[in-house]
Amino acid sequence: MNLPAPLQALRNAAVYLGAVVAASSSPVWAQAPVHVEQAWARASVAGQTNSGGFLQITAQAPMRLVGASTPAAQHSELHEMRVEDDVMRMRPVDSLELPAGQAVALKPGGHHLMFMQLFEPLQEGNTIYVTLKLQDAQGQPHEHTVQMPVQRFTPKDAFHAPKHDAQ
């Protein structure tokens, strides 16, 4: 096809960009044990020393989430929410199964990360780093660090896609 030179250059550039995007999306899997989306932490309110972290995790191979840590808090726990005697309670759990290729949501009202004894209040607009502690099917430990923007409210577009909900 004979395109005028500028258009030809544009088309070549598009092809080149497409190649770059395609090439950069696969090494993510090669290096990271999990793919994380929609990560956010809840802003803490005055006097509150704990807060929650939420995200959607997809593991490449069967894996378990066994904990987390963040420089923002003294320690972090993996929690679940469940109704007991008509009261919503949360409690620590040891681990959460991450089946291969399935997005597992940690969300308000379900499993979540709990950041205990925050060093400073979590303020909207800030971002905290959270290291996920994982264990693969062979029992080998893995870590994956994500950024969690601090927000006051559950993002509107979060978790509405059909997905495995680990509850």
Ligand SMILES: [Cu+2]
């Ligand atoms: Cu909790």
